[in-house]
Amino acid sequence: MVERISAIGNRTIQTPLSARTSVYQWFDRFLTQVVKLLGSAQAEERLDLMGAHTRVLIHSPSGEEEYRLVSAVGHLAKLRFQTRPVTRPDHGSCKLELLEKGGIITHTQKETAELNRNVGAVVRRSLDRRFRKGLRSIQSTALLPLRHRGDILGSFVVDSLDSYFFTERNGWCDSQWQDC
Numbered sequence: 001m002v003e004r005i006s007a008i009g010n011r012t013i014q015t016p017l018s019a020r021t022s023v024y025q026w027f028d029r030f031l032t033q034v035v036k037l038l039g040s041a042q043a044e045e046r047l048d049l050m051g052a053h054t055r056v057l058i059h060s061p062s063g064e065e066e067y068r069l070v071s072a073v074g075h076l077a078k079l080r081f082q083t084r085p086v087t088r089p090d091h092g093s094c095k096l097e098l099l100e101k102g103g104i105i106t107h108t109q110k111e112t113a114e115l116n117r118n119v120g121a122v123v124r125r126s127l128d129r130r131f132r133k134g135l136r137s138i139q140s141t142a143l144l145p146l147r148h149r150g151d152i153l154g155s156f157v158v159d160s161l162d163s164y165f166f167t168e169r170n171g172w173c174d175s176q177w178q179d180c
Contacts, residue, residue, distance in 0.1 A: 031073040034158065050161065051075035051138075054146065055087070055094060056154035067094050067154060075159060076134045083121035083131045092119030099145035099152050105166045106141045112159075115141060139163040 031052040051074035055067035067087045072080045089095040098104060106112040116135050121128035138159045146153045160166070 028071050028073060031071055051077060051159045053080055053157050054154060057152055064088060065096055079127060079131045079134060082124050083127050085123065087122055091122055092116065094155050096152060099155055103144040107164045109139045109163065112138050112141050137161055140165040142166045
């Protein structure tokens, strides 16, 4: 599965961008193709049952690490842009130390809820209740680092409304992820 996702990524980043599109628009294509691959037979429906998002690591003028949301598809996509366009480590699950260790995969709603315990709206707090309700429906998560030549560039996250989605049976286990 990891090889298939890498192949999608390689094809996607080699596709020329139009001058009229966002620099990060290729992330949307990539995430949509990955979610469809993971959902296989129910590909179109999986965008409602799964979600994915990508954040890039930036450093604020004061030197603090921040994660800018550059792409989101599927479950909670619109709410993520509305409530969490830029996050810091104290805003929830994405922390540089976690990414440097290879990320994390959760298999149950309880594990996922623990990972997301501090995740909520950073802006547009009026949407916080709705966003947290959507988070509670997530049963399993793969939060993985985006790397280039060993450097952490950001995070790649796939959420599923199915428990134990990221398992060997689904092709997710790889020697770099000990959590499978």
